[in-house]
Amino acid sequence: MHCSSNSCYKSEAILDFDIIKEVIEDIEYLGGKRLCLSGGEPFLHPEIIDIIGYATSKELFLDIYSSGIIGTPGREKAISKELLYECKKNGLRRIIFNLQSQNPETYDSIMHTKNNFPLVIESIKNSQMCGIETEIHFVPMKQNYKEIKDVIKLAKDLKVNQVSFLKLVTHGRAKENKTQIELSEQETIHVQKELYKIKKDGSNIRIGLPLLFPEKQNMCHAVKEKIYIKFDGSVFGCEAFKYIKFFDDINNEILPDNVYSKRLREIYCSSPFLLKSKELIKKYSCDISNCENCPVQKYMKETL
Numbered sequence: 001m002h003c004s005s006n007s008c009y010k011s012e013a014i015l016d017f018d019i020i021k022e023v024i025e026d027i028e029y030l031g032g033k034r035l036c037l038s039g040g041e042p043f044l045h046p047e048i049i050d051i052i053g054y055a056t057s058k059e060l061f062l063d064i065y066s067s068g069i070i071g072t073p074g075r076e077k078a079i080s081k082e083l084l085y086e087c088k089k090n091g092l093r094r095i096i097f098n099l100q101s102q103n104p105e106t107y108d109s110i111m112h113t114k115n116n117f118p119l120v121i122e123s124i125k126n127s128q129m130c131g132i133e134t135e136i137h138f139v140p141m142k143q144n145y146k147e148i149k150d151v152i153k154l155a156k157d158l159k160v161n162q163v164s165f166l167k168l169v170t171h172g173r174a175k176e177n178k179t180q181i182e183l184s185e186q187e188t189i190h191v192q193k194e195l196y197k198i199k200k201d202g203s204n205i206r207i208g209l210p211l212l213f214p215e216k217q218n219m220c221h222a223v224k225e226k227i228y229i230k231f232d233g234s235v236f237g238c239e240a241f242k243y244i245k246f247f248d249d250i251n252n253e254i255l256p257d258n259v260y261s262k263r264l265r266e267i268y269c270s271s272p273f274l275l276k277s278k279e280l281i282k283k284y285s286c287d288i289s290n291c292e293n294c295p296v297q298k299y300m301k302e303t304l
Contacts, residue, residue, distance in 0.1 A: 013231045014040075017047045019259055021054055023229060026264035028058045038065035040231060043079050049086050056091025063094045065137070068123035069116055076113070078122035084130040094133040096164075097124055101144045102154040110143055110181075124158055135162045140191045141181040148194055152203055164206040165195055169240060169297065220285055220295050223278050227268065233260040235267050237277035240296035246276040 015023075027035060035055045042048060042064050055062045064087075071077040084092075097120060101107040104117035127134045136155055140148070148165070155163045167188075170178050183191065199205055222237035229235055234256040236242050246254040254276055257267040268274070284295030 014045055015229070015231060015233060015259075017050060019233065020051055023259055023264050024055050024058055024060065026268075027060060029265050030268055032060065034061045034063070036063045036065060039067075041067050041070060043070050043083065049083075049090055052087050052092050053090035062092055063096060064092065065096045066098065066123070067111075068097045068099075068120035069113070076116055076119060078119040079126060081126045081129055084126050084132060088130045088132050092132055094135065095127050096135045096137055097127075099124075099136045099151070100138060100141070102147055102150045106143055106147070110141065121158070124160065128159060134158075134160050135164065136160050137164050137166060139166050139168050140183060140188075141168055142183060142187070143181065145183060145187060145191050148191065149198070152198060152205065156203075162204050162206060165191070220281050222281055222296070223274050227264070229259060229264075233258040235259060235264065235271065235274070237274055237281070238296070240294065241277055244277075244280075244296065244299070246273060248272075 024035065037048075037051070043066055045051065052062055066079070068079060069076050070079055099107075099120055100110045101117075104115070107117040107120075108114055124134055124136075136151070138144075138148075138151055144151075152163055168182055170182060195205065222241065226238050227235060228238050228242070230242060234242070235258065236256055248254055254272050256273040257271045259267070280299055281295045284298045
């Protein structure tokens, strides 16, 4: 219900391994230290082990954001210990699992799946058995925001290293389902207060932007310290920019550059789209309203 990339089983586009290798080389050239693989589902990439091995050969810290589910419709399965062991052996440091409920029915409702909850739990356990650091990402929505304490308890029972709570970004499918899933202001405040109480009691949770209260202001790292490459090769300042449009002085759309036609090292230094992104960040970082201290989300709230 909330996937910002509109991913589904019919989505087949992936970045070619040769292009990924060039990107990794350019990250190293630009002084980058960390590579995050997300999706869709990264473990469906046929060369995932080679990608991990090449990234770690360049001394990049590697994280994977995963649903914990692979396979095909009707034949879904957990990520096997064998695959995860090979990933670990090739340098995989951490997996962040998408777990939106501790209740199997609620999980399937949010994810539009059937009986997949046990598979995610199995993947988490397999990851830990292989010595891979495991975390959970949880996005409070109308369907699950009352489950926060239960999700933290489940994470503790599973010996998960950390749970991160991130505010819903109404992109993609989340925009289509906004009225069904987005928290009201009152519900958001309820979540904030509950999270801070839990954190004060010593639980290892991370409260992500913009669930932070106004006094907890974080700088935006998009473009300057972070780049997002979409499955089709388009390059953005971060995930939040993929539905933003920019125009030049004569109202022609400025399209994002693409790693299929230009090296990332060149894009990073000369992309008109990234330049416009930096201008937006500078403008909206100076005006923080309530908990909306992500400049892109503030821009979207005002203009879209």
